[in-house]
Amino acid sequence: MTIQFNDETFRDDYSFHNSDWAIKRFPFPFHEDSYMYAVNMEQHRGGPEGSVYEKRFDVDEHYISEMRDRAMVLADDPLRCQSLPHMTLAGWDLLELIMVSKSEDYPDLFELHRDGDTWRWINKPLGIDDTFTFLDETTLPYGPMEYITRQTQGDFCVLDQRDGNLWMDAGTVTTQADWSLDFDIGMNFFEWHAPVPLAHEKGIFERALKFLLNIQQGAPARRLNWTMTVNPLLDTSPENYHKWGVQKTTLTPENIGAKQHLRVELQTFFRLPRSNGLVFPIRCYLCSFQDLMTMPKWGRRLHRVVRDLPVELATYKGFIDNRPMMLDYLSQFDDGLPTSPGIFPDFDTEPALQK
Amino acid sequence: MSKFEFPPSIKSRPVYGTLEARPGKGHLMIADADGAEAIMDIATPDLMAQTHIIYIPRGTDFADKLRSLNPAQFYEGPTYAASVSRIRRVLQDAHMGLQVYLAGTEGLMGQAQNEAMMAGIPHTAIQTEHRGSTARRMQCVHCKGITEDVETDPFVCSHCGLNLFVRDHYSRRLAAYQGVCIDAEDPGNVPAPKGIYE
Numbered sequence: 001m002t003i004q005f006n007d008e009t010f011r012d013d014y015s016f017h018n019s020d021w022a023i024k025r026f027p028f029p030f031h032e033d034s035y036m037y038a039v040n041m042e043q044h045r046g047g048p049e050g051s052v053y054e055k056r057f058d059v060d061e062h063y064i065s066e067m068r069d070r071a072m073v074l075a076d077d078p079l080r081c082q083s084l085p086h087m088t089l090a091g092w093d094l095l096e097l098i099m100v101s102k103s104e105d106y107p108d109l110f111e112l113h114r115d116g117d118t119w120r121w122i123n124k125p126l127g128i129d130d131t132f133t134f135l136d137e138t139t140l141p142y143g144p145m146e147y148i149t150r151q152t153q154g155d156f157c158v159l160d161q162r163d164g165n166l167w168m169d170a171g172t173v174t175t176q177a178d179w180s181l182d183f184d185i186g187m188n189f190f191e192w193h194a195p196v197p198l199a200h201e202k203g204i205f206e207r208a209l210k211f212l213l214n215i216q217q218g219a220p221a222r223r224l225n226w227t228m229t230v231n232p233l234l235d236t237s238p239e240n241y242h243k244w245g246v247q248k249t250t251l252t253p254e255n256i257g258a259k260q261h262l263r264v265e266l267q268t269f270f271r272l273p274r275s276n277g278l279v280f281p282i283r284c285y286l287c288s289f290q291d292l293m294t295m296p297k298w299g300r301r302l303h304r305v306v307r308d309l310p311v312e313l314a315t316y317k318g319f320i321d322n323r324p325m326m327l328d329y330l331s332q333f334d335d336g337l338p339t340s341p342g343i344f345p346d347f348d349t350e351p352a353l354q355k
Numbered sequence: 356m357s358k359f360e361f362p363p364s365i366k367s368r369p370v371y372g373t374l375e376a377r378p379g380k381g382h383l384m385i386a387d388a389d390g391a392e393a394i395m396d397i398a399t400p401d402l403m404a405q406t407h408i409i410y411i412p413r414g415t416d417f418a419d420k421l422r423s424l425n426p427a428q429f430y431e432g433p434t435y436a437a438s439v440s441r442i443r444r445v446l447q448d449a450h451m452g453l454q455v456y457l458a459g460t461e462g463l464m465g466q467a468q469n470e471a472m473m474a475g476i477p478h479t480a481i482q483t484e485h486r487g488s489t490a491r492r493m494q495c496v497h498c499k500g501i502t503e504d505v506e507t508d509p510f511v512c513s514h515c516g517l518n519l520f521v522r523d524h525y526s527r528r529l530a531a532y533q534g535v536c537i538d539a540e541d542p543g544n545v546p547a548p549k550g551i552y553e
């Protein structure tokens with residue numbers, strides 16, 4: 001299908017909105033009625049047609065507006081995009097991976113023409129037509145990682161693999177769930193995950209790291225992660241927390257359906273061929289509670305998950321104070337009926353709300 | 356002086372050990388304040404004959420005691436910032452097998468460790484021992500300014516003036532802990548400061 005790109009904002013007047021298409025394909029992150037951290041990884045080899053899993057790098061109706069928001073964040077704070085000196089080759093790897101994937105997966109939107117080292121990249125939605133020399137930084141307006149991630153939805157961490165660990169040595173991070181690239185850059189897998197509760201004790205990070213170290217070229221993996229955000233604000237950075245934190249206190253029983261958003265990250269993992277690095281795209285999807293409630297299965301399930309979530313997780317994810325109000329709202333959409341397994345909404349087969 | 360036992364913490368927070376003399380042709384010891392005592396605890400005439408000590412007294416009177424150990428080289432600096440170019444210079448001609456010993460405050464050890472790592476010294480050749488003040492070097496995540504010697508939680512950022520709480524999340528690259536606005540969700544509601552480990 002051809003994508004109708006929205007003209008919308010993720011700040012100030014928050015005109016962000018999801019079409020019916022976007023709601024239906026929203027990556028609801030709960031495959032059952034409860035949630036706990038787990039090593040929830042699977043191969044990233046496509047998925048149901050139209051789902052966010054189908055393509056290697058999903059492009060949706062928010063593309064152009066998200067890229068505009070990223071440019072604003074980077075203009076305000078260039079430290080959101082950093083690459084340690086040894087990471088330039090990995091940046092070229094990433095540029096190649098994205099250009100090849102997007103031009104193959106969306107030939108109507110992106111074109112890549114390669115003639116030896118001379119590459120021509122056409123990005124129709126953003127109106128870009130650039131010719132450059134592969135592996136020659138002076139022929140691009142930015143470093144290779146910054147160039148391509150200014151044209152690709154989602155945050156990107158580029159990891160160096162050495163000493164049996166992964167090191168966050170480069171990244172473009174403007175749509176993060178409250179963590180700082182500038183602070184974490186140079187850390188290893190266990191260090192940047194240090195603030196996460198419960199998961200270290202469960203051995204989750206040790207097992208996850210083993211899995212990641214063994215990811216092979218051409219065999220990417222994926223997982224979902226989630227949190228909660230008041231207003232469709234992409235840039236929930238610690239850097240700006242003193243400005244946006246107060247928005248969490250603006251929820252009321254009347255506005256919660258529209259203002260409270262479930263924030264889901266589709267995280268993927270790709271091995272990079274020349275550098276042997278790993279790239280970790282973190283693609284953020286937002287959906288308001290009221291839009292989620294249009295899927296009866298999601299309404300029932302979200303209520304149960306939020307209700308039963310351990311205090312440590314609700315605190316870490318930053319919504320412990322708002323949880324009671326969320327539950328008052330969500331309980332209206334839970335009639336106690338069972339839910340079908342899996343994350344998909346099953347709109348045609350799940351019963352309508354019985355109250 | 357007895358050593359402070361840091362409570363167990365998260366995985367980005369550094370842990371410190373106890374200095375021990377290691378075999379090696381060259382030894383570089385960098386310390387501030389009470390860190391002098393960690394050096395005195397391992398000093399022997401043989402070790403000192405191959406040791407360069409860089410010491411920042413910070414109001415203590417250990418400098419003469421260290422000097423009387425007769426190290427091969429001794430430098431007393433007024434502040435870390437004043438000493439850092441010398442530290443870099445010394446690390447630049449470090450030979451393979453140089454042993455690096457860091458002792459004193461977390462801020463001193465963290466910054467000197469960074470210099471040593473940047474000079475290519477493997478971290479296995481760097482030892483640390485905490486002595487003296489438990490104050491922290493903090494980075495304000497909002498304005499990026501560093502506030503040295505923070506003893507209380509919360510504290511006021513010395514650059515932008517925000518009230519920050521003291522996290523345990525630590526960046527080796529910055530040699531600093533992270534400070535985050537404490538009253539973002541309830542402006543003006545700032546609890547009375549307490550000692551970080553109280």
Ligand code: HEM
Pocket residue numbers: 037038039040041157159166168177178179180184192193194195196199204205208209212223225226227280313316317
């Ligand atoms: C190499 C790729 C990865 C990167 C760069 C990465 C990065 C991060 C970062 C920066 C955070 C925020 C930590 C903070 O509070 O400051 C985080 C959270 C987390 N990560 Fe990862 N991560 C990666 C892979 C994984 C994998 C494979 C797992 C599998 C279990 C995982 C599980 C988690 C969990 C459970 C959280 C807490 C999320 C929440 O509750 O909202 N991560 N990750």
